[in-house]
Amino acid sequence: MTTLSLMATRTWSRLPRRHVPVLATLVLLLVLYGVGVSQYRAFSNVQVVFNVFIDNGFLLVVAVGMTFVILTGGIDLSVGSVVAMTAMVSAFLLREGLPAALVLLTALLIGPTLGFLMGCVIHFFDIQPFIVTLAGMFLARGMCTFISGSSIPITDGFWTRMSQERIGDPSGNFVSISVLVAFVVVAVAAYTLAYTRLGRNVYAIGGNPQSALLMGLPVGRTRIAVYTISGLCAAIGGILLSFYTLSGAPLIAVGMELDVIAAVVIGGTVLTGGSGYVFGTVLGVLVLGVIQTLITFDGSLNSWWTKIVIGGLLFAFILLQRLIGIRYK
Amino acid sequence: MTGSHPVLTMTGISKSFPGVRALDNVAFRLFPGEVHALMGENGAGKSTLIKVLTGVYGTDEGTVTLGGEQVSFTGPMQATAAGVSTVYQEVNLCTNLSVAENIFIGREPRRLGAVRWSEMRRRARSLLARLDLDIDVNAQLGSYSLAVQQMVAIARAIDIEARVLVLDEPTSSLDAGEVAQLFRVMRQLRDDGIAILFVTHFLDQVYGIADRITVLRNGQLVGEYATSELPQLGLVEKMIGKELRVLERLDEHPRHDPADRAEGTPLLDARELGRRSAVAPFSLTIHEGEVVGLAGLLGSGRTEVARLLFGADRADHGSVRVHGSPTSLRTPVAAIARGIGFCSENRRAEGVIAELSVRENIILALQAARGWLRPVPRRRQDELVERYVRALSIRPADPDIPVGNLSGGNQQKVLLARWLITEPRLLILDEPTRGIDIGAKTEIQRLVAQLSDGGMAVLFVSAELEEVLRLSHRIAVMRDREMVTQLTNDESVDADRIMQSIAAGAGQEGMPS
Numbered sequence: 001m002t003t004l005s006l007m008a009t010r011t012w013s014r015l016p017r018r019h020v021p022v023l024a025t026l027v028l029l030l031v032l033y034g035v036g037v038s039q040y041r042a043f044s045n046v047q048v049v050f051n052v053f054i055d056n057g058f059l060l061v062v063a064v065g066m067t068f069v070i071l072t073g074g075i076d077l078s079v080g081s082v083v084a085m086t087a088m089v090s091a092f093l094l095r096e097g098l099p100a101a102l103v104l105l106t107a108l109l110i111g112p113t114l115g116f117l118m119g120c121v122i123h124f125f126d127i128q129p130f131i132v133t134l135a136g137m138f139l140a141r142g143m144c145t146f147i148s149g150s151s152i153p154i155t156d157g158f159w160t161r162m163s164q165e166r167i168g169d170p171s172g173n174f175v176s177i178s179v180l181v182a183f184v185v186v187a188v189a190a191y192t193l194a195y196t197r198l199g200r201n202v203y204a205i206g207g208n209p210q211s212a213l214l215m216g217l218p219v220g221r222t223r224i225a226v227y228t229i230s231g232l233c234a235a236i237g238g239i240l241l242s243f244y245t246l247s248g249a250p251l252i253a254v255g256m257e258l259d260v261i262a263a264v265v266i267g268g269t270v271l272t273g274g275s276g277y278v279f280g281t282v283l284g285v286l287v288l289g290v291i292q293t294l295i296t297f298d299g300s301l302n303s304w305w306t307k308i309v310i311g312g313l314l315f316a317f318i319l320l321q322r323l324i325g326i327r328y329k
Numbered sequence: 330m331t332g333s334h335p336v337l338t339m340t341g342i343s344k345s346f347p348g349v350r351a352l353d354n355v356a357f358r359l360f361p362g363e364v365h366a367l368m369g370e371n372g373a374g375k376s377t378l379i380k381v382l383t384g385v386y387g388t389d390e391g392t393v394t395l396g397g398e399q400v401s402f403t404g405p406m407q408a409t410a411a412g413v414s415t416v417y418q419e420v421n422l423c424t425n426l427s428v429a430e431n432i433f434i435g436r437e438p439r440r441l442g443a444v445r446w447s448e449m450r451r452r453a454r455s456l457l458a459r460l461d462l463d464i465d466v467n468a469q470l471g472s473y474s475l476a477v478q479q480m481v482a483i484a485r486a487i488d489i490e491a492r493v494l495v496l497d498e499p500t501s502s503l504d505a506g507e508v509a510q511l512f513r514v515m516r517q518l519r520d521d522g523i524a525i526l527f528v529t530h531f532l533d534q535v536y537g538i539a540d541r542i543t544v545l546r547n548g549q550l551v552g553e554y555a556t557s558e559l560p561q562l563g564l565v566e567k568m569i570g571k572e573l574r575v576l577e578r579l580d581e582h583p584r585h586d587p588a589d590r591a592e593g594t595p596l597l598d599a600r601e602l603g604r605r606s607a608v609a610p611f612s613l614t615i616h617e618g619e620v621v622g623l624a625g626l627l628g629s630g631r632t633e634v635a636r637l638l639f640g641a642d643r644a645d646h647g648s649v650r651v652h653g654s655p656t657s658l659r660t661p662v663a664a665i666a667r668g669i670g671f672c673s674e675n676r677r678a679e680g681v682i683a684e685l686s687v688r689e690n691i692i693l694a695l696q697a698a699r700g701w702l703r704p705v706p707r708r709r710q711d712e713l714v715e716r717y718v719r720a721l722s723i724r725p726a727d728p729d730i731p732v733g734n735l736s737g738g739n740q741q742k743v744l745l746a747r748w749l750i751t752e753p754r755l756l757i758l759d760e761p762t763r764g765i766d767i768g769a770k771t772e773i774q775r776l777v778a779q780l781s782d783g784g785m786a787v788l789f790v791s792a793e794l795e796e797v798l799r800l801s802h803r804i805a806v807m808r809d810r811e812m813v814t815q816l817t818n819d820e821s822v823d824a825d826r827i828m829q830s831i832a833a834g835a836g837q838e839g840m841p842s
Contacts, residue, residue, distance in 0.1 A: 018425070018469070195443040197435070200426075204434055207423035214385075214421040215485070216406035217435050274425035 020324050021268030021317065022280040028313075029283055032290045040297045047173045052289035057178035058083065058240035060285045062256070063263045064189045065233025067281045068226040070264050071193070072205045073273025074129040076227060078118065078136035079234040080256035082111045084249070085140040086238025090159075091152035091248025100158035108235045114140065115231020119224035129227075137257070144250040151249040154242060162243045178240040185236060190278040198225060206273025262310055263288050266317050287313070334397070336361045336524045337382075337413075337493055342391035344377055348730035351377040353548045354391075359493060359524045364515060366539035366556070367528045370568055370766035372724055372736030373545040375528055379497055382526075383415045384408040396492065412492035414485075416499050420478040422485070424471030429453035431470050432485045456484050460514055476503050483511070487518065494518060495526045500534060504626065512538050530766060532561055544568055565767060593617075594653045596786045597669075597755055599638065601647035608633040610646050611812035613805060615755060615788060620781045622797035622818070623790040624827050625807030631790045632674055633810065635759045638788065639671040640664040665698060670753035672744050674760040674790070680744045683733030687723065688714045690732050691746045698751055717746035722772065738769040745773065755786040762796060774800060794824045806830040 036043040053060075062079050069076045086107045093103040118136045122129050154160075168174030193199035201222040204212040213219045242248060267284025269276025291309050295301045337359040344352040352374045359365050369375050380386045382393065384402025393400050395411055402408040405415070422431045429450045430437075438448040453466040462480050470478055479499055486494055496515075500508050515525055515538060527539060535542065535556070542559060544551040544567045551567050559567075595614035603610030608630040615621050625631050636642045638649075640658035649658055651667045658664045661671070673680045681690050691714050696705055705713075714728045721742040723735075732743055741761060748756055758777070762770040777800055781787055791797050797804055798818065805815045806827060814830050816822050 191443075197437065197439075197444070200430065200434055200437065200444065203426060204423045207425035208421075211421040211423050214405050214415070214417065215423075215435060216404075216409040218406070274423070 018275045021270075021321055022277055022283065024317070024320060025266060025268055025280060025283040025287060029287050029290065032287065032294065036290065036294050036297065039294075043293075043297060048293060050173055050175050050179070052286060052293055053179045053182070054176045055292070056285050056289040057176065057182040058237040058244065059256070059259065059263065059288070060182045060282065061185045061233050061240060062237035063260045063267075063281045063285050064185055064278055065230035065237075066257075066260045066264050067189070067267075067269055067276060067278055068193075068202060069129070069230045070261070070269050070271060071202045071273055071276055072223060072226050073209070073271075074122070074223070074226065075133065075261070075271075076115075076118075076136075076230045076234075077130065077133040077257050078114065078140055079230060079237070079260055080253045080258075081137045081140035081144070082114060082231060082234035083238040083241055083253045083256060084144050084251070086111055086235045087242040087245070087252065088144045088147050088152070088248035088250060090239065090242050091154050092147050094154055094156045094159065095152055100156055103156075104239065107239060108232070111231040111233075111235025111238065112228045113231070115227040115229070115234075116224060118231075119227030122227065123220045123223045133227075141250075141254075144248075148248075148250060151247050154246045154248070159243060159246060163246050176243070178243055181236065181240060185233065186278055186282055193278060198222065202226060203274055206275070208274075259288065259310075262314050266310075266313055268317075268321075270321055271318070333361075335359055336396055338394040339378075339382065340392055340394075342378065342381060342393075343389045344381060344386060345389055346734045348727055349725060349734050351548050352381070355545065355548070355550045357543055357550075358553065359526055361492070361524050362519055362522045363540040364519050364525045364527055364538050366535045366542045367526060367545070368535065368542055368564065368568055369545035369551075370738070370768050372547070372739055373568070373766075374548040375545060376497070376736070377548075378545070379415070379495055379526070379528065382408070382493075383413055383495060412490060413495065414487075414491040414493070415495040415497065416479070416482045416486050418498035420475060420482050422470055422478060422482055424469065424478075426470060427467050428457075428464060428470050428473070428481055429466040431481055432456060432488060436488075452488075453484075456488055457481075459487075460484055461510060476507050479503060480507070480511075483514065487514075491523055493524045493526065495528075497528045498530065499527075500529055500531065508534065532564065532767075535564070536561060568766065568768075595650075596652060597638070598650040598653075599647065600649075602637055602644050602649060603646035604633070604637055604642055604644050605646075607642060607810065608637065609811040611805075612647075613638075613812070613815070615786045617754070617786055618781050618784045619803065620777060620787045620789055620801045622801030622804040623788060623807060624792075624794060624797045624804055625831060626792070629807040629831075630810035630812075631807050632759055634805075634807065634812070635671065635757045635788065635790050638664070639669055639757055641671065665694070665751070665753075668754035669757065670694070670748035670751060670755070671757040672741075672748060672759060672761055674763065681732045681740050684731055686729050687718070687732055687735070687743055688728035690743050691717060691728075691750065694747045694751050713750050714746075717750060721746055721776070738765040741765060742769065742773070745776070749780075753785065755788065756780065757788045757790070759790045760792065761789075762791065762793070770796075794827055798822070798824060798827070 042048070062083060066076055066079060089110060090103050090107045093106060094100070114136055118132050121127060121132050162177050165177050166174035167177070167180065193202065201212070201217050204215070204217055205219055205222055209219060241253065245252070263284035264276070264281050265271060265284070266287055267276070267280035267282070269280060288310060292306050295303060295305050335358040339355070339357040342352050342355045355374065355378060357378065367375050367378065377386065381388050384404050384407055387403070395413070400411060402411070426434065432453050433449050437444045438452065439445060450466050457464065457466065460480055460483065462477070464473060464477060470481060483499065499511065503511065515527070519525055529535060539556050541553065541555055542564065543553045544564070546568065593616065595616050597615045599611070599613045601610040601612055611634065613621070623631050623634060633642070637644050638658065640660045640663050643659055649656055656663070656667060658667070664671070688710060692705055692710055699705065718726050718728060723739050723742045723746070732740055735743065745761065761773055765773070774796060777787055777789060789797065789800055801818050803815060803817050804822065804827065806813050808831055816826070
């Protein structure tokens with residue numbers, strides 16, 4: 001008898017609401033693409049899609065790291081500066097004549113180390129991630145100008161090969177190495193979130209950190225891990241950016257952390273944490289990329305229109321999240 | 330049952346918080362295969378003792394021995410690993426995760442590091458079958474009621490190979506059928522040799538399931554008794570440390586004559602007031618000096634009615650008159666300006682501000698009503714605070730300690746004091762006695778009766794029919810977010826009649842076959 005009465009107390013509908021934002025983003029992406037194809041003949045070229053990936057590969061990688069952080073209910077403002085610092089350090093060390101492999105390793109270690117330290121401060125001193133990563137942002141940006149006040153070109157053989165390598169099909173369409181790296185990162189991240197304890201703990205902490213602690217989950221370790229992961233992703237993003245631009249510049253990727261956050265939120269991840277998918281983040285980045293492409297195709301519009309559209313979309317998506325009742329706190 | 334050795338021994342446990350000595354040299358024993366009730370009033374130290382046992386708090390003094398070895402848990406994780414599992418009063422699970430995941434997270438079945446989702450769901454289903462709970466293990470936990478979530482929490486605790494299972498007021502949000510179901514599970518676990526520590530405020534439940542009872546009072550151990558040797562009356566006396574005169578006095582309190590109250594212009598007159606997807610339109614009048622009880626099951630729309638009348642939620646239907654003049658209670662500020670006060674059911678999240686002192690919490694609403702430019706003089710503050718701390722016997726009687734250090738019942742009293750000093754004409758009390766011990770409960774009930782004698786109107790929301798019957802002049806009954814009936818509380822009305830109103834029609838709808 002009680003079993004039956006318990007059945008009847010279920011209040012929400014069967015449709016999983018947490019999927020709604022991702023589906024909305026998918027629909028939006030298809031609409032944007034449809035608009036492009038109907039307006040511009042060249043838009044239907046497969047290479048247009050590939051170019052979106054090529055131009056935004058590094059953004060995607062960084063956004064994947066940010067997804068981990070936001071899923072726990074945190075935020076990482078340092079990623080843009082870490083991207084710049086990684087590129088800067090690589091360019092500097094290569095100019096000093098260090099071997100490419102060693103440079104790569106060093107550059108890839110800096111981001112996660114900074115992320116780990118920020119995670120420790122956030123956890124052990126119980127300080128808002130916003131302010132800790134803001135400090136990290138200034139620190140990393142300052143380091144860039146400390147290394148060099150002006151841009152450093154990269155002439156290393158490995159870097160130029162990575163930059164120019166095209167992986168294509170017989171009809172001439174191609175992607176860069178960066179895109180492959182980004183795909184690998186996405187795949188590993190999606191697997192981690194769905195199938196490992198670390199990933200599931202990330203969702204639990206985002207849902208209710210107090211409960212997660214009382215359920216005996218390693219809250220501190222997980223928190224530190226997500227900032228480390230975000231740092232690692234930012235470092236990989238920095239390397240990809242240096243492949244893309246073949247230089248390190250102290251003022252590159254300023255404000256990128258905000259684009260990244262926008263992409264993650266448009267991709268359906270809830271800022272308070274606990275709900276969202278890496279797949280959504282991929283869609284979010286693609287939406288940003290397609291908008292950019294549309295504005296480039298138009299030719300007459302100022303590139304600031306990208307920002308205006310992103311601003312509008314961001315509003316629309318956070319309102320959508322609120323309206324369908326995704327709010328766990 | 331009490332043969333051999335205790336699985337758990339706590340000796341000489343002391344724990345202090347700033348301004349409060351929560352535990353003072355307390356001892357506690359738990360044997361395998363017994364259900365042991367931990368009893369005491371609010372503030373007696375039950376929660377603190379449990380938090381010490383489960384590693385949430387450290388101890389100042391004393392030792393904890395588990396299975397013959399001295400232990401010192403620094404966190405719930407270690408306690409769980411050592412075989413001490415806890416189910417808390419407030420469900421501590423993640424509502425954004427699936428049912429299956431909530432049961433297994435932290436110890437998911439894995440192969441090569443990868444979570445085996447299908448295996449996890451299978452095991453979740455069989456575990457829930459043991460609890461007679463037929464729910465979709467893939468669904469988000471948040472889509473189920475609190476009662477179901479509580480059962481899921483117990484399923485989680487059982488699955489951990491627990492030697493000691495701590496149930497901290499697990500029944501406060503369950504109905505009778507669900508409690509019976511829980512007890513069946515508890516007996517089964519007890520027979521499996523698990524030691525169960527059970528905390529509840531319901532005396533009937535203690536006598537229904539517990540083998541032994543340990544009583545705490547004011548942070549000190551009163552004693553350990555076999556349930557069969559301690560009559561119910563004796564237990565209450567040990568808990569409150571005095572004779573039961575207080576309780577009797579309230580029972581003698583004559584039921585008010587309802588007729589002379591319901592005359593003249595009503596203080597509050599709500600007509601067809603409603604809010605989509607919260608509560609269907611209802612009409613309700615409350616006169617000066619009248620206590621209107623709002624009865625109904627959990628989730629029947631009681632709180633929603635209270636929130637509409639206070640302006641905490643905005644009505645999208647109907648109208649309200651206060652003292653005959655039409656008004657719109659669009660915000661709590663508007664309601665407060667018209668002399669309406671509201672004690673929330675959710676005192677932790679919506680009521681007291683834990684970091685502020687008792688004094689500051691009490692003064693808060695009065696200060697808000699006066700505006701920030703006219704601070705309440707310190708002498709007046711002291712006077713008011715002292716009067717209400719004494720009148721409501723808030724313990725400890727120190728107005729300068731943070732409210733967060735007080736027990737739940739005393740926090741509730743602080744909340745009540747806050748509204749009382751603003752002298753509202755209508756006070757809405759949403760579950761003012763939930764989770765409160767019998768002594769504090771009686772005090773609050775007596776206070777409500779006094780207030781209404783003094784001319785204050787009270788809307789009294791409670792899940793406990795007896796207390797609604799005892800206090801109210803009229804009773805409005807809620808069912809499925811609808812006000813189904815209003816009864817004048819005379820001799821013809823009793824708990825059975827209200828139960829019938831609540832139950833009528835519930836058999837047909839919403840029941841899958």
